[in-house]
Amino acid sequence: MSAAQTFRAVRTLTLLTLGATMLTACGTADRLANIGKAPALSAIEDPSRNPNYQPVRLPMPEAPVVDRQANSLWRAGSRAFFKDQRAARVGDILTVNIQINDRAQLQNRTQRTRNGTDSLGIPNLFGLEASTNNILPNSVDPANLISTNGTSTSNGDGQIQRQEQINLxxxxxxxxxxxxxxxxxxxxxxxxxxxxxxxxxxxGIIRPEDITSANTISYEKIAEARISYGGRGNVSELQQPRWGQQVLEVINPF
Structure with missing residues (x-):
């Protein structure tokens, strides 16, 4: 490597390092300011005011027309005659039971072997085989012009084992x-x-009839469910590679 190429390589690595440092400067400053302090809890806020909040819009049937009958306690479209305390309106609270116990074990194995042999010759061809010495070397036998052999072997073995358990x-x-x-x-x-x-x-999205009388619902009855369980703090930071190592893993082609 010439001196010019070495200089360009060092300059590229320096620029990448400076860029990564600038991207993490804010996070590093916050971490330095919070040394010795416990991680701060998030403030209680209106979820609809979150910049990433998006109301769910799905194809829905037409709203039923309410026909009120005189001298009747029943209203068309009502789900129950007596009102209960289960969550039913915006702002109501219910308890979600998350009990995930998944286990998967997959094992695949493939083995394939193939042998092939081909032989081609022209011992007789309208008497022209006698003149092959004029075209081909004398050592060529017209009865054995082409002979091929082939062998193919393939072995594959794969195994997946996974077990997840969450009770929350x-x-x-x-x-x-x-x-x-x-x-x-x-x-x-x-x-x-x-x-x-x-x-x-x-x-996620739930149905009112899936809510129990104790105002609870199980997670498997939630449609489009998105469940995230993680954390942040000293232990979580130790489990993550340093940002320099992550940058090298991204840009290193080998």
Whole structure:
């Protein structure tokens, strides 16, 4: 490598390092300012005011026309005769039970072997085989012009083992009621223990009839469910590679 190429390589690496440093400067400054302090909890806020919040819009049937009958306690479209305390309106709270116990084990194995042999010759061709010495070397036998052999072997073995288990409960808030009566719920829970914050976030669509009399619902009855369980703090930071290592893993082609 010439001196010019070495200089360009060093300059490129320097620029990449400076760029990565600028991108992480704000995060580094915040971490330095919070040394010795516990991670801060997020403030309680209106989910609909989040810049990333988007109301759910799905194809819905037409809203039924309410026909009120005189001298009748029943109203068309009502789901029950007596009102209960289960969540039904925007702002109501219900409990979501999350009990995930998934286990998957897959194993695939493939083995393939193929052998092939081909032989081609022209011992007789309208008497022209006698003149092959004029075209081909004398050592060529017309009866054995072409001979091929082929062998192919393929072996494959794959195995996947996965097991996940989560047992949690979180209170979710109804943030939207869809025209067909289904409700959009969203919940967030943060717990701080010994300088480590655990976060649980949940969102999805539920049916009112799936809510139990105890005002709870199981996670498998939530459509379009999005469940996130993670954390931040000293332990979480130790489990992540340093930003320099992450940059090298991205730009290193080998």
């Amino acid at each position: 409960q979180v209170a979710a808030l109804i943030v939207q009621v869809l025209p067909n009566g289904n409700m959009v719920v969203q919940g967030k829970q943060e717990v701080r223990v010994n300088y480590e914050v655990r976060e649980l976030m949940l969102t």
